Amino acid sequence: MRALALTAALTLAIASAAPPTAAATPLAAALEQTVAGLNGLPTDAAALPPPTTRNGHDILARFRDGLADARCDAGATDARWQQQFSRAPSRLADEDEDVLPLFGYVVDELRAANLPTEFALIPFVESGYRPAARNSSGPAGLWQFIPGTARNHDVPLENGYDGRLSAVDSTRAAVRYLKTLHGMFGGDWRLAIMAYNAGEYRVLQSMRRAGMNAQNAQPDKLPGLSSVTYAYVEKLHALACVLEQAQTRDEWMASLDRDVPILQAQTLPAGMALDEWARRQALQGNQLARLNPALGNGRSTKRALPVLAPRSLGGPVLAQDTTPPAQDDTPVVATVASADDTPAPNRAKRAGARSRHTHTVRDGDTAWNIAKRYGITVQALLMKNGLSARSVLRPGMVLSYED
Template sequence: MRRRSTSLALGIMLGLAGTANAQSLGAGLSQNLAGAAALPLDASTLPAPSVRNGQDIFASFREGLAEPTCDAEATSPRWQKQFAHAPARLANQNDDALVLFGYVVEELRKASLPTEFALIPFVESGYRPSARSAAGPAGLWQFIATTARNHRVPMSEGYDGRLSAVDSTQAAVRYLKTLHGMFGGDWRLATMAYNAGEYRVLQGLRKAGMNATNAVPAELPGLSPVTHAYVEKLHALACVLENAEEQPSVMASLDRTVPVLKSHTLPAGTSVQQWAAQRSLDPARIARLNPAASGRGRPQSAPVRLLAPVNTPAVDASAMVASLDEAAMPAVAVASAQPAPAAARSVASAADRPRNRRHTVRNGESPWTIARRYGMPVKALLSLNGLSGKAVLKPGAVLRVED
């Protein structure tokens, strides 16, 4: 089912695809601003935040979508029903889905890719790094072994890099960046190519007399129903997450502090349990996030990459313990252990929200961020101002908002 072969031509394109400038998330710019707003800051010297609010992960995902508004007519009720559990997975404090989702969203935005691609692991593996299919694919992105090797995922006796969230995600981002450029920035065509192989999609375009700029993905000939359904699933899942904005219980559950994850080096001869214990992290959870490094057969003669919270010095890391294992410490204790960065602020309470009925758009603002500022659904903001979901807000424009 996962026929993602890579030819020499694609390998050459992969080598050319890594030159694009990464898009900053801006989250790090908010760190340490409290009490120093009047001082000139060099953004390059500010440390990246070690924690963030779950609602900010959700907001970053929504802001990065190529199609920010759900097209209900093009959405299959069948797939919406199948993925109806996704918001609850993200909201569940005992589930790793939210921290992994945040990591993938950030990697995609750094690569200037649509965050629709962050939904692929939901469809492929349910955001479980240890997922394996009887047909052969494995890991978050469900690569087959051949595709994994073609995309520089480490594979050796006793070590399966497909089960590494770091190795597999970086490979998937490289591959998707190539496909995104190959198909004119159309996330649907890129997704179809991810599922079926790029040459099948190119052949379908030729048969239909289309190209990447005028293609109608749903009408491409020669592709299996599985590939067409793949795109439908991602769109349905995006709609499910958009509708989650209208579920107060889900949004309230997302309003919690979670760790920012990054790649670390696990030294040769060191187990995941030892590494986690040295940093006062939950060994079971670190092992769960890193099944490739946790396997008993892992060769001990070479270091491997590990996905773990940003700040993990081999000293007392109580703040990171609190962030990683929230069930063991109330949220108020987490906040007292480390001042929350601006990027991790929760949605303002009704009493704190601005009361203006007009809002002047500032540089970098989107309908989602403005709606969130005023505590209103993004659909309501768009409707109130006669805007479509694809509207581009220009700085200086004045919008009506609800008070």
Template sequence: MAQDSANQAQTAATPAEATTRNGREIYESFREGLAEPECEPGGVSPRWRQHFATAPKRLAVDDDLLPLFGYVVDALRQAHLPTEFALIPFVESGYRPGARSPAGPAGLWQMIAITARNHEVPMRSGYDGRLSPVDSTTAAVRYLKTLHGMFAGDWRLTVMAYNAGEYRVMGALKRSGQVARSAKPEQLVGLSDITQAYVRKLHALSCLMEQADDREEWLRQLDRPVPRLQAVTLPAEIKRLDQWAARTGEDSGQLVRLNPVYADGIGTRPARLLAISAPATPVDAVASAEPAAASTAPAAASRKHTVKRGESASTIARRYDVRVADLMQRNGLGARAVLKPGQLLVIDAHDAPGNRVPSEAGSP
């Protein structure tokens, strides 16, 4: 059931009108899912508060991090798990899907190869699923769900087991004369300082978001449209991420950063990646379509573009070879409207809100 919930969170197609959401919605969802939302004055480790001091700022301003954080929070909420677990990638990889450690761990969740294989992350020649945030997050949520049940729903024991392994934590409970449902994790004996500190790190991160000195400014920075990432299964004809970017209007550089497993091309099938836009036509329908119908699919393909900092209507229109007036009209915007970073624009007339907009004479 846990696996089904996680998969549903990652594979459900998101309606076009919901491809963005406000950044504060992501934060509120995170806050609502915390097992330990209270932050007592002086109750946070000064060491880890200082260590992670810049994390809230990065979350607010990094164009990759906040959408990815939202994706992980969604997967955890769907699996009914504490959202403290969404902070694990901060500790493990700094929320970088392509992170690699000289010691061997890789990816967003910094799994070692044997752990990845044990938890059904695809690992084969030319494909390291640890570098896929889709594969690795599915596995991490499944593993955390198992640990959470094993340790009586105690989030602290769960993250300690994620760090050290469930058998070490079970052994520590036994040596300490404790049981999971009434455990005092800080009093467990036989665990490393790193494992003991894991809980303090996550709690410090959570409280930093609640008690930041510039909290009001931080909340204002979150208050913007943020792409809602989803797991997309690519059509067979897509061989490179830049082809998908050209079809959907997404940023190819961001697609590579979010999906480093496909940085050198898409050679394995099925190919699932994190993206904003889903295929205009279901993949199964494309595969079974008559040749004549399939030949018309590219003309009907959805093209959308997420506005980035510094972009204007004219630069976006030039990129897609459309007129500025048509672009603004198709998105229900006035000629003098100011575009905002994170705003999703439809490029083609057949995707415009409401109904089709006939092309004017001389327009593409």
């Protein structure tokens, strides 16, 4: 619209001007060239290339907004699980690991399937978010599928390719299965995750014995299931609490305030080596090898295979990509959306007095970047406005703060 307005203004100015002198002619020609260039600019956001990175806070915002159970009741969670998963925040913050971009990929796949993002915590429990993880008893990959389960859910296992170690194939299979369970158990993520662990038929039998159905079932009161199955729900809830508590620490939030590559499924042509494909796409071969351990000899088989790779400008056609657009209507969570780099202004403080101010929330605002902008702590901002780390900031809200 700005380009159109400027075009109209310049055209009117040129048309209404007196006949150009020799000196004015070059200026008029330059203006016409500028107008032509502006007319060539894309005016639709859809015409712009998709972003290749996003801020780490945006990943956490999408996770938080997708939770089915937004409240963290730390007192109701066994402290041993919180202790067991206490390193999850530091692993997300570690730039030398691929955990945060992988976490973002799984969150995107779950959000695209309209599933609760509690399920994005399963790979923390199963594999520590390591695509190459193997267990001596047989399970492998992010989601730790055994061979039989993998085949039942259409994960390919063939010479030179173990689809359980493919973040693409295994995540798609897990999302399909979780989608089935989530619908089967009335949208209760806790029942779905118990069925994911123990099998749907065991959970259905337990519900029948207890005279319960999907609408009134109490997951912690279902009889006859193993302690491992009951604990699975507690583990995911403990992980959610650990991440919530980490978001009150400014140092941890600052560690996520960085550009993170957006991962997506892409196609490795039949017979092509992964490192050769990486060179063609100007991507880092070492990172691609870490993300794609399913390729036994580092190359595709006789057929094209999906690989997980950072999105690149003008990159290859996606392999059934289901990644949602980066811009959406996700509500902005208090401490986990995009931070900006606006320096906190210097303010003169009156001796013995504190100045009170207000801030009207705009799109993209978070408690983190608001606090950073005004030189206060996140905790002080939240307490001043009666908010918690899980509060959602919506455009138009007026927040008070003191300097």
